[in-house]
Each structure stands twice: as structure tokens, then as C-alpha cells.
Amino acid sequence: MSDPQANPPHAKKPTPSEVLAILAEGNRRFWQDSPIHPNTGPERLEAAHQGDQAHHALATVLSCSDSRVPVERIFDAGIMDLFVVRVAGNIVAPVTAASMEYGALHVHTPLLVVLGHTSCGAVTAAWNRRQQPGGELEPNIAGLLEYIEPALDRVPPAPAGDPGHGQVDLAVEENIWQALGDLGRLSPLVRQACAEGTVAAVGAVYNLEYGQVRWLDQRKAAEMVAGRR
Numbered sequence: 001m002s003d004p005q006a007n008p009p010h011a012k013k014p015t016p017s018e019v020l021a022i023l024a025e026g027n028r029r030f031w032q033d034s035p036i037h038p039n040t041g042p043e044r045l046e047a048a049h050q051g052d053q054a055h056h057a058l059a060t061v062l063s064c065s066d067s068r069v070p071v072e073r074i075f076d077a078g079i080m081d082l083f084v085v086r087v088a089g090n091i092v093a094p095v096t097a098a099s100m101e102y103g104a105l106h107v108h109t110p111l112l113v114v115l116g117h118t119s120c121g122a123v124t125a126a127w128n129r130r131q132q133p134g135g136e137l138e139p140n141i142a143g144l145l146e147y148i149e150p151a152l153d154r155v156p157p158a159p160a161g162d163p164g165h166g167q168v169d170l171a172v173e174e175n176i177w178q179a180l181g182d183l184g185r186l187s188p189l190v191r192q193a194c195a196e197g198t199v200a201a202v203g204a205v206y207n208l209e210y211g212q213v214r215w216l217d218q219r220k221a222a223e224m225v226a227g228r229r
């Protein structure tokens with residue numbers, strides 16, 4: 001009898017940095033309007049039916065729910081390529097941390113991505129609420145925005161005379177760092193996997209005007225997950 005541990009499903013997966021390169025290349029094809037739509041045909045459907053996603057999926061991606069951010073499409077990825085977690089504002093709450101933990105530990109994706117995006121409505125709502133407190137907001141939505149609020153504290157004030165239009169973009173980036181820190185805090189197992197190097201967690205911003213994904217500083221991402229910043 002073969003030992004299932006001798007050849008685990010993730011044994012032949014690429015390294016975290018190789019996965020990042022694959023995603024970056026897929027995004028380049030997308031914004032250059034030359035997608036190849038990989039892994040979408042009948043063979044892949046059959047593999048999805050018969051097989052195990054843990055043999056295939058390369059990255060766990062936490063994205064905003066926003067319809068302008070179609071995750072598989074912007075990475076030119078197909079069936080069983082990405083384990084996707086979506087929630088407005090790409091926040092890491094206990095349930096989204098659990099989903100990302102599942103992606104890391106059970107789907108064995110070498111890379112975890114927190115993907116924010118420009119013009120994020122959730123971040124904008126949190127920002128506007130900060131500027132003009134006291135407005136009416138549905139209780140559940142207010143509860144969601146609470147996950148974003150700590151990130152707003154780290155956005156520097158706009159220079160004098162600047163209308164502050166760039167502040168939301170800065171908040172989008174800070175919200176990604178916030179999510180990476182929350183991920184490490186809420187999932188000790190993800191934090192441990194990142195420390196061991198079997199998994200890497202990174203942040204990225206999708207520019208929904210140009211279709212391009214900008215990858216954030218990977219060392220800072222590792223430090224955020226580790227709780228060192």
C-alpha cells in the first residue's frame with residue numbers, strides 16, 4: 001500500500017515566489033488584452049469533478065466583493081487555479097481568516113494574496129464616515145467598516161490646499177496592511193506556515209481603470225503577518 005504522506009497533493013507545487021510570477025504574468029496578459037483563458041475546457045471540468053483541488057490551486061486570494069474586480073479574469077486563471085475568498089473591503093474577520101487558513105492548510109496554496117483595489121466603496125465609506133461622523137449607516141455595514149477603521153489612522157493628512165482625493169487610495173493600501181496583520185493575529189497556523197516559509201502572504205492593489213495589479217512590498221507583508229509591525 002502506498003503511503004499517502006509520501007506524495008502529498010501539494011508536493012509538486014511551485015514555490016510562493018513562482019506562484020506570484022505566474023499571477024503577475026496572467027495579469028499582464030489580462031491588461032494587455034491577450035488572455036489565453038487557461039484551464040477552462042472539458043478536461044479541466046472533468047478534473048474538477050474527479051480530482052482534488054489541492055492538487056491544482058496555486059493561490060488563495062482575498063478580494064473585495066466589488067463586481068469590478070473579477071478575480072480569475074484579472075489573473076487570466078481558470079478552474080481550480082485560485083481559492084478565492086471575497087468580502088466587501090477585503091477585510092480579515094474570523095470567518096475570512098478561517099477561509100484563508102483553509103486555503104493554506106487544506107488546499108495547500110503556496111501563496112496567500114490580500115487584493116485591494118482602487119476606488120473601493122467600502123474603504124471610501126469608512127473614510128467618509130471618519131470625515132463626517134454621525135451619518136446613518138446600517139448596523140451590519142457599520143460593523144464591517146470597523147475592520148477598516150484602524151487602517152485610516154495611518155493615512156497621513158493631505159497637504160494644505162490638497163482636496164485629499166489621494167487619501168482613499170492611501171487608505172486602500174493601509175487597509176491591505178491591516179488585513180495582513182489581522183490574518184496573522186487571527187490565524188496562528190497561517191502565521192506559523194509563513195514563518196516556516198511553506199506559505200507566503202502578500203498584498204496587492206488592483207487598479208480597476210487600467211486592469212493592472214501592483215504588488216506591495218513583500219518583506220513588509222511578511223512582517224505584518226508575523227506581528228512585527
Ligand SMILES: [Zn+2]
Pocket residue numbers: 064065066088089090117119120121122123
Ligand atoms: Zn472594494
